[in-house]
Amino acid sequence: QVQLVESGGGLVQAGASLRLSCVASGRTVGSYTMGWFRQAPGKEREFVAAIRRSGGSTYYASSVKGRFTIFRDNAKNTVYLQMNSLNPEDTAVYYCAAGGSSAVVAPSVYDYWGQGTQVTVSS
Secondary structure: OOEEEEEOOEEEEOOOOEEEEEEEEOOOHHHOEEEEEEEOOOOOOEEEEEEOOOOOOEEEOOOOEOOEEEEEEOOOOEEEEEEOOOOHHHOEEEEEEEEOOOOOOOHHHOOEEOOOEEEEEEO
């Protein structure tokens, strides 16, 4: 079992950058496929990015590709989401998730979730 705690959210202006962190306890982040999801008010939770446990391949939603980067630091047992060129459409609660499946996009394939961190981007 693993516990996930996100941090790094906040209120920023359009064009700014933020780095979200997800610290894992209980198991190493390298043991799981790690994903970032987000949920805006009135919308379903959507996939943002993932990094596979085997090989470290990364995947991104088309809406964030080229602006966001997911990476992990096994020594710190932390997964990060570097977010650049933020725009108001990125406003949401961002969640970190861990799972053992080879699939990465569907929320249902992840077994563990953090509590979320709010990101608000003003225009």
